[in-house]
Amino acid sequence: AQSVAQPEDQVNVAEGNPLTVKCTYSVSGNPYLFWYVQYPNRGLQFLLKYITGDNLVKGSYGFEAEFNKSQTSFHLKKPSALVSDSALYFCAVRDKAAGNKLTFGGGTRVLVKP
Amino acid sequence: NAGVTQTPKFQVLKTGQSMTLQCAQDMNHNSMYWYRQDPGMGLRLIYYSASEGTTDKGEVPNGYNVSRLNKREFSLRLESAAPSQTSVYFCASSEQLGTASNQPQHFGDGTRLSIL
Numbered sequence: 001a002q003s004v005a006q007p008e009d010q011v012n013v014a015e016g017n018p019l020t021v022k023c024t025y026s027v028s029g030n031p032y033l034f035w036y037v038q039y040p041n042r043g044l045q046f047l048l049k050y051i052t053g054d055n056l057v058k059g060s061y062g063f064e065a066e067f068n069k070s071q072t073s074f075h076l077k078k079p080s081a082l083v084s085d086s087a088l089y090f091c092a093v094r095d096k097a098a099g100n101k102l103t104f105g106g107g108t109r110v111l112v113k114p
Numbered sequence: 115n116a117g118v119t120q121t122p123k124f125q126v127l128k129t130g131q132s133m134t135l136q137c138a139q140d141m142n143h144n145s146m147y148w149y150r151q152d153p154g155m156g157l158r159l160i161y162y163s164a165s166e167g168t169t170d171k172g173e174v175p176n177g178y179n180v181s182r183l184n185k186r187e188f189s190l191r192l193e194s195a196a197p198s199q200t201s202v203y204f205c206a207s208s209e210q211l212g213t214a215s216n217q218p219q220h221f222g223d224g225t226r227l228s229i230l
Contacts, residue, residue, distance in 0.1 A: 004156075009154070032216050034218060036218075036221075041223070041224075042223050042224075043118070043204055043206075043221030043222050043223045043224055044157070044204070044206075044219075044221045045221070046218035046219070046220070049216065049218060051216040090156060090157070094216075101159060101162070101172065102147075102159070102219065104156035104157040104158075105156050106154050106155055106156045107154075107156055
C-alpha cells in the first residue's frame with residue numbers, strides 16, 4: 001500500500017529565511033508526487049508536481065521541490081519565506097499500481113514570523 | 115471562475131439525522147472525489163467517481179453513500195449521522211483518473227459538519 005509521511009507537525013521560520021517542509025513516501029511502482037497548500041477555511045490548492053524528468057520541480061509562489069528516489073523523499077523548499085506563506089502544507093502520492101488514488105500525508109503547519 | 119462549489123459551508127446535525135452534501139464543478143472534469151479532513155490525519159478518501167455513472171469506495175466509506183448525478187455533480191449522503199462523522203468534508207475534481215492520472219485535483223472550500 002502507498003503511504004506518505006510528513007515528519008514535522010509544525011515548522012517555524014523567520015521571514016526571509018529558507019523554508020523546507022519534509023515529505024517521504026512509499027509506493028510499489030513509480031510515484032507521481034504532489035504538494036498542496038491550505039489556507040484557513042479554504043480548500044487545498046495545488047503547488048507543484050513531480051511526474052518524471054528533472055528531480056527539481058518548480059511551482060507556484062516561488063516554491064520548488066526536490067525528488068530523491070534513493071531516499072524516497074520529495075521535500076518542499078522556498079529560498080526566502082514570506083509571512084503570507086504561513087499555512088498548512090500537504091504532500092501526496094499517486095501510485096498507478098494502487099489504482100491512481102491519491103494518498104495524503106498528515107500535513108505540516110508552517111509559521112513564518114516577521 | 116467558480117471551480118468546485120460545495121454547499122452548505124457549515125452544518126450542525128443531531129445524531130441519527132440524515133444529510134446530503136452537494137458538490138458541483140464547472141471544469142468539465144471526468145473524475146470527482148469526496149474526502150474528510152481530521153486533525154493530524156491529512157485527507158482521507160471516502161468515495162470517488164472516475165467518470166459519470168461510476169462510483170467506488172475509498173479508504174473510509176462506512177456510513178456514507180454517494181451519487182454521481184451527472185458529469186458536474188457528485189453528492190455525499192450521511193444516512194444516520196454519528197458523532198464520529200464530525201469533520202470537514204472536501205469535494206475535489208480532476209481530469210480522467212486513468213490515462214491522465216498526473217493531473218492535480220481541484221478542491222472546493224469544504225463543508226464543516228458537526229454532529230452532536
